Amino acid sequence: MGKAFSEAPPPCNCKRRHRISSWKCSLYIISVLALLFIILSHIHMTTYTSWHFMHQLHNTFIAAKTNTKADLELEFKLRESVTFLPLKDLRYSTKPQQGHTWFMSSTLDTQEKGEVQHQEFPSKGRILCLKGRDTHDGSWNSYALAWPHALPPNTTLLKGLTFISYNHYSYDNIWHGLSAIVPFVAWHIKNQCLAAPQRWVLYHWGELRTKMGPWLSSLMEATFAEPLNIEKFEGGDGACFDKAVVMRHNEGGLSKERRLQVYDLLRCKARSFCNVSLEKKGIPVIGMTLFMRTGARSFKNETVVVEIFSRACRTAEGCRLIVAYANNLTFCEQVKLMSQTDILVSPHGAQLSNMFLMERNSSIMEFFPKGWLNLAGIGQYVYHWIASWSGMNHRGAWRDPDGDTCPYPEDDRRCMAIFKNSRIGHNQSYFYEWATNVVSDVKLRKAEQIANKTKFSVSSSCVCHLS
Secondary structure, X not given: OOOOOOOOOOOOOHHHHHHHHHHHHHHHHHHHHHHHHXXXXXXXHHOOOHHHHHHHHHHHHHHHOOOOHHHHHHHHHHHHOOOOEEOEOHHHOOXXXXXXXXXXXXXXXXOOOOOOOEEEEOEOOEEEEEEOOOOOOHHHOEEEEEOOOOOXXXXXXXXXEEEEEEEOOOOOOHHHHHHHHHHHHHHHHHOOOOOOOOEEEEEEOXXXXXXXXXXXXXXXXXXXXXXXXXXOOOOOOEEEEEEEEEEOOOOOOOOHHHHHHXXXXXXXXXXXXXXXXXXOOOOOOEEEEEEEOOOOOOEOOHHHHHHHHHHHHOOOOOEEEEEEEHHHOOHHHHHHHHHOOOEEEEEOOHHHHHHHHXXXXXXXXXXXXXXXXXXXXXXXXXXXXXXXXXXXXXXXXXXXXXXXXXXXOOOOHHHHHHHOOOOEOOOHHHHHHHHHHHHHHHHHHHHHHHHOOOOOOOOOOOOOOOO
8 A cells, every 4th residue: 555645845935035025015005105295285386274274164065065964964064163353462461552452352453554553254165253231341342254155044134335443442432433433434434435335333342332323323424325223233142244354453553645535535425425515715715713622621711812822813804703612512523614714713622623614724733731841641642643634734733721629749640630621711912812823824824825826626526546
């Protein structure tokens, strides 16, 4: 019998197996690295922030929307991605007006050279939404950016242009209110005066305000030829605006040329609104107006002051003195008065804001109580500034050296509480000489206008200066 046996396996080629395994491993590593490179390149190109991702998601939704279940889920995700932030950011409470301000602190302004800092929405496809009806604490009000096709739940879309104003001071005070609305008029001019606001949203320290002072309201109605509509947010949980302009920095950044254009337009619109016409012929009339105050910063002896300026006015043929009180004149009465005024004589106060309603190159004489120079700060020069911005001549200020006494050293800031609302005395010889010089200068200027055949008239149509 033959011996049974099994065939032995071929000898193992260990080197060959090792070479195959290494080759496969290298190929695997190269494939993984290539895949990682493709993924990272895609991420870098399309999204590395959540906003870019949501933007891509929104574009995909709009391009492919067919109202399927998937579309509705995508729309729901876009709605839920909207994040409301406090309108007043308390992290910046120590410097609320600096930089981007504590109002809508996460958004950035746009500014071109010579124009106002502002924000326009839609921005990068998203519109502005507000939940902002609280009138006592701005940190309870909030804002967000949302896609127009996926608005936050329970919000209302408001059509038309909306002006949204942040004012650190007041909309009742003529000066503070004027400084808040001038930027919107500048933006209006830059955009060729094509659109009037459908509504205004007013905030003070992030708190909603639902009215302007009557003088400011009338000026805005005159400027935009529309009744003033101030949003109160009376219904719903919030509102979104299909077009909005936000101002947070008052007049800062405006060029001198643009400022002059703004005040020229305001002057012309106010005169047209009030049916004021200036047709002047023959001997030029010099209008001198004593614009009086009652109470704080009024003259102690008005009778004597009126007599001094009356005598100064009589030194020039055609000079006419008018004594008026700002607190008992309507807006249009003030417009008419300023249109007849070449020399405005008045104590420091909000009534001086009317000066831009005079003709360009008119003159202002300002008066202060005791103590203001050292204690009042830079705000005491606001009427120097508006005179320059509106093309007027500020002829200086008289500061009463006498007045109420302060129980503290007179450089102590606590004294300002006493000096702020003090009344103003007079210096008969100084007032007379000062007024006579100003009257003489105005007479000379008007004579030169006649010699050069300069027209004294107001156009019935106000030109919007194109940028």
